[in-house]
Amino acid sequence: MASSKVTFRIQRFDPEKDEAPRDQDFQLELEPGITILKALNKIQAELDPTLALRYSCGSAICGSCAMKVNGHARLVCKTQVSDCVKDGVLRVGPMGNLRVLKDLVVDMEPFWDSLDKVKPYLAPDPAQAAPEKERLQSPEEFLRIDPSTTCILCGACYSDCNVLEVDKSFVGPASLAKAHRFIFDSRDAETTERLRKISEKTGVWDCTHCGECSTRCPTEAKPLERIEEIRVKAMTEGHHGNAGARHVLGFRETVGRRGLLDENYLPARSVGFFNIPGLLSIIPVGLRMMKRRKNPPLRPHSIDKVDEVKKTFARFEELRK
Amino acid sequence: MNSHDVVIVGSGLAGLRAAMELVGHLDVAVVTKVYPSRSHSGAAQGGVAASLGNVDDDSVEAHIYDTVKGADYLGDQDSIEILCGDAPRTIYEMEHLGCAFSRTEENKINQRAFGGHSAQRACFSADRTGHALLHTLFEQSYKQRGKLQIYSEWHMNRLIVEDGVCRGVVVMDIRTSKLEVLQAKAVLFASGGYGQAFKITSNAAANTGDGIVAAYRAGVPLQDMEFVQFHPTGLYQHGILLTEGARGEGGYLINEDGDRFMSKYAPSKMELGPRDIVSRSEQTEINEGRGAGPNKDYVLLDLRHLGRAKIMERLPQVFHLAQDFIGVDCIEKPVPIQPTAHYSMGGIPADNDCQVYLDDKGAHVTGFFAAGECSCISVHGANRLGTNSLLEALVFGRRAGKKMLDVVPGLQLAPVDEERELAAARREIDELYAGDGTEDISVIREELKQTMTLQAGVYRDASRMEPAQTKLDQLRKRFAKVCVKDQGKSFNFNLLEALELSNMLEYSELIVDGGLARQESRGAHFRTDYPTRDDENWMKHTMAFRTEDGGHELRYKPVKVTRFEPEERKY
Numbered sequence: 001m002a003s004s005k006v007t008f009r010i011q012r013f014d015p016e017k018d019e020a021p022r023d024q025d026f027q028l029e030l031e032p033g034i035t036i037l038k039a040l041n042k043i044q045a046e047l048d049p050t051l052a053l054r055y056s057c058g059s060a061i062c063g064s065c066a067m068k069v070n071g072h073a074r075l076v077c078k079t080q081v082s083d084c085v086k087d088g089v090l091r092v093g094p095m096g097n098l099r100v101l102k103d104l105v106v107d108m109e110p111f112w113d114s115l116d117k118v119k120p121y122l123a124p125d126p127a128q129a130a131p132e133k134e135r136l137q138s139p140e141e142f143l144r145i146d147p148s149t150t151c152i153l154c155g156a157c158y159s160d161c162n163v164l165e166v167d168k169s170f171v172g173p174a175s176l177a178k179a180h181r182f183i184f185d186s187r188d189a190e191t192t193e194r195l196r197k198i199s200e201k202t203g204v205w206d207c208t209h210c211g212e213c214s215t216r217c218p219t220e221a222k223p224l225e226r227i228e229e230i231r232v233k234a235m236t237e238g239h240h241g242n243a244g245a246r247h248v249l250g251f252r253e254t255v256g257r258r259g260l261l262d263e264n265y266l267p268a269r270s271v272g273f274f275n276i277p278g279l280l281s282i283i284p285v286g287l288r289m290m291k292r293r294k295n296p297p298l299r300p301h302s303i304d305k306v307d308e309v310k311k312t313f314a315r316f317e318e319l320r321k
Numbered sequence: 322m323n324s325h326d327v328v329i330v331g332s333g334l335a336g337l338r339a340a341m342e343l344v345g346h347l348d349v350a351v352v353t354k355v356y357p358s359r360s361h362s363g364a365a366q367g368g369v370a371a372s373l374g375n376v377d378d379d380s381v382e383a384h385i386y387d388t389v390k391g392a393d394y395l396g397d398q399d400s401i402e403i404l405c406g407d408a409p410r411t412i413y414e415m416e417h418l419g420c421a422f423s424r425t426e427e428n429k430i431n432q433r434a435f436g437g438h439s440a441q442r443a444c445f446s447a448d449r450t451g452h453a454l455l456h457t458l459f460e461q462s463y464k465q466r467g468k469l470q471i472y473s474e475w476h477m478n479r480l481i482v483e484d485g486v487c488r489g490v491v492v493m494d495i496r497t498s499k500l501e502v503l504q505a506k507a508v509l510f511a512s513g514g515y516g517q518a519f520k521i522t523s524n525a526a527a528n529t530g531d532g533i534v535a536a537y538r539a540g541v542p543l544q545d546m547e548f549v550q551f552h553p554t555g556l557y558q559h560g561i562l563l564t565e566g567a568r569g570e571g572g573y574l575i576n577e578d579g580d581r582f583m584s585k586y587a588p589s590k591m592e593l594g595p596r597d598i599v600s601r602s603e604q605t606e607i608n609e610g611r612g613a614g615p616n617k618d619y620v621l622l623d624l625r626h627l628g629r630a631k632i633m634e635r636l637p638q639v640f641h642l643a644q645d646f647i648g649v650d651c652i653e654k655p656v657p658i659q660p661t662a663h664y665s666m667g668g669i670p671a672d673n674d675c676q677v678y679l680d681d682k683g684a685h686v687t688g689f690f691a692a693g694e695c696s697c698i699s700v701h702g703a704n705r706l707g708t709n710s711l712l713e714a715l716v717f718g719r720r721a722g723k724k725m726l727d728v729v730p731g732l733q734l735a736p737v738d739e740e741r742e743l744a745a746a747r748r749e750i751d752e753l754y755a756g757d758g759t760e761d762i763s764v765i766r767e768e769l770k771q772t773m774t775l776q777a778g779v780y781r782d783a784s785r786m787e788p789a790q791t792k793l794d795q796l797r798k799r800f801a802k803v804c805v806k807d808q809g810k811s812f813n814f815n816l817l818e819a820l821e822l823s824n825m826l827e828y829s830e831l832i833v834d835g836g837l838a839r840q841e842s843r844g845a846h847f848r849t850d851y852p853t854r855d856d857e858n859w860m861k862h863t864m865a866f867r868t869e870d871g872g873h874e875l876r877y878k879p880v881k882v883t884r885f886e887p888e889e890r891k892y
Binding site: 015016045049050052053056057058061063064080101102108112121137142145149150182185188220 | 355356358359360361363364373412413416417418419421422423424425426427428429430446447449452453456460461463464466496523525526527559561562637638641642645646647648761762763805806807809810811812813814815
């Protein structure tokens with residue numbers, strides 16, 4: 001196979017010189033089968049030694065080299081140049097949702113801090129002394145936490161999370177995957193407390209399940225899947241006293257009743273009917289919607305075959321039991 | 322000038338485990354040039370050894386014997402007894418801290434076969450065992466948040482030792498290039514190995530022997546530097562590690578003709594011979610024209626008979642690495658592999674409590690400790706058995722912590738001439754900007770790596786190593802002409818690379834010179850011009866001392882033998 005010419009369009013930022021990030025093009029003659037990391041190293045060696053990026057293991061396990069390729073976060077050490085070139089151009093930039101410090105290097109501190117919010121370590125039963133040997137755990141119990149333990153904390157999910165883009169208080173997908181790793185660990189004694197806490201605001205219900213995190217995740221951790229497993233467990237174990245759970249229940253109630261979402265009922269159901277400050281807080285949103293004529297009809301209606309929907313719901317309930 | 326009771330350099334298993342022992346009792350700080358979860362311990366795949374006997378009969382004695390034999394009798398047997406004796410406790414401790422281990426049908430920690438071990442002794446977490454252990458300790462560091470200070474992305478430039486007393490380190494904040502002295506009552510180096518000097522290597526970019534060289538420049542000798550392990554299953558051309566667990570699970574090694582060639586070299590153990598023997602066997606197949614591929618320069622790891630289900634459950638990382646890096650689906654096709662520089666048996670000489678030796682007579686540096694791959698205690702001797710390195714990092718990291726807890730309260734902060742130390746570190750940096758720029762960092766680094774892989778690799782002899790010696794000498798002279806091009810202060814990786822290359826050039830000479838001096842073949846050090854082990858003359862550790870002029874002097878010290886007299890090593 002012949003070598004090929006590729007233009008690397010790299011976002012540069014030197015805090016000592018630049019006011020704002022800028023793009024710089026580098027032309028490279030590349031052999032086939034080269035990874036983006038090796039190509040970036042080639043730029044450092046041959047074209048511009050000031051290009052700053054983080055990397056270490058080169059084998060997709062240390063998690064250092066997540067950055068944006070053509071607008072999406074990836075580990076560059078395991079990504080082939082040939083898979084990402086579009087019309088001879090490959091764009092590289094720093095991760096999103098984190099402040100750029102230099103070129104492709106971002107401030108990771110908010111990411112590390114976010115993990116702290118989910119008590120990211122095993123909490124065994126303090127009343128029970130650890131056995132002399134290992135705690136027993138079945139192969140199935142191991143497999144339940146196996147995906148979430150593969151997380152390498154690269155930050156790719158954090159970078160591309162759509163919720164974090166608008167709400168920095170969200171704990172983020174990596175932290176939720178980390179929480180999953182303990183919530184589903186048969187050796188952990190604080191499952192209930194973890195579920196209660198993670199069901200609160202900024203936690204598991206703040207995810208809008210856009211799926212970016214799982215799409216960008218370079219391992220089997222797949223945060224969205226872990227988030228959904230946490231939600232199901234939280235609901236099953238009766239953690240209903242929070243907006244997220246009430247939203248789910250309200251959703252089921254209105255669809256079960258009318259075959260349609262009742263969008264007037266749902267917000268009030270989610271914040272809680274007796275939560276006066278909460279109810280007051282959503283009034284301005286409602287007014288703004290009315291002003292722009294985006295509000296749902298004030299009198300809810302039902303679909304024609306609502307009996308069919310009710311039957312389906314009844315069948316699901318039976319199956320669930 | 323900041324000060325701490327204890328400064329730990331390195332945040333892998335040894336460093337974090339030591340920190341865990343100290344935090345809450347002493348003021349302890351960890352310095353790492355990456356972030357703790359990026360440390361190279363996390364790249365270990367196949368397992369961690371302990372004679373739990375969960376799968377078959379096993380004993381501490383068998384583990385000791387296998388390790389002594391695997392080390393080709395260069396390991397210190399008193400240290401090996403500690404390593405193996407403490408292994409089961411270590412595994413249970415990590416399990417109690419939350420490490421996720423693969424399990425048996427009886428719900429115990431599962432164990433698989435590994436090269437050179439006579440029982441199924443490797444406890445594992447799929448093929449991400451180092452990752453699982455490292456993240457368990459990283460998680461524990463969150464439990465100590467606020468109490469444990471971590472200097473992430475700080476480079477360690479110098480170790481301060483004066484009059485045999487360790488006083489601290491000079492470090493540089495990579496984010497700002499600011500130099501600082503960290504004064505300490507004790508310093509622990511847990512800074513990893515030196516495999517980056519080789520072209521084909523499984524080592525992370527960070528493994529440039531910074532700790533080893535800082536100790537050496539501060540007057541500490543380095544031990545057994547010529548012993549570098551080559552792992553048999555590096556991904557062709559990339560050098561990326563594919564776990565020995567792949568063979569532990571039943572994978573074959575085949576040549577171009579599809580023959581399982583290990584039947585010629587280690588008929589009883591086959592693919593599960595120790596790493597030095599398997600790597601040499603592969604190289605022999607390649608050298609004698611039985612390699613695969615258009616250039617006949619690799620052999621093949623064949624997993625096809627294991628089937629999809631087993632590969633995906635037990636070896637998922639191997640599957641993904643082969644797929645992502647060279648586009649080979651290992652369920653359908655054998656994977657091209659070659660020996661890759663993997664583990665540094667040599668390093669900073671230390672006793673069983675990780676206290677560093679100042680000479681070959683048994684004197685110590687007060688307040689200086691070393692643990693993990695940067696140390697040479699020596700539990701691995703001339704060849705490390707797979708799964709013994711994660712174990713070593715945990716066992717000796719803890720021992721270092723315990724010893725420091727014991728002695729540090731009795732130590733004072735020894736005076737440091739801050740101005741002088743900062744000036745010395747500054748001078749080393751200024752020199753890297755002072756060259757005329759006619760030489761280039763990346764060119765010299767590439768030539769060094771080529772030289773080390775081709776001339777000080779799996780097979781060595783005088784006709785390869787003598788020219789390598791000359792070459793390294795030239796490279797060091799040429800290095801004086803490089804000029805760091807990045808003048809910036811923030812994340813100046815160009816400067817960092819130059820500092821690292823300076824370290825690599827310094828220790829590579831010790832690998833080659835130690836290898837040339839050692840006229841025998843033992844473990845990973847194999848000389849075609851001296852193909853047998855010579856216990857009469859060479860059952861001793863090499864100790865390299867730095868001389869005033871930047872050269873070195875080799876001395877030797879005896880190996881500690883407790884219960885196993887050397888015998889012929891057959892598998």
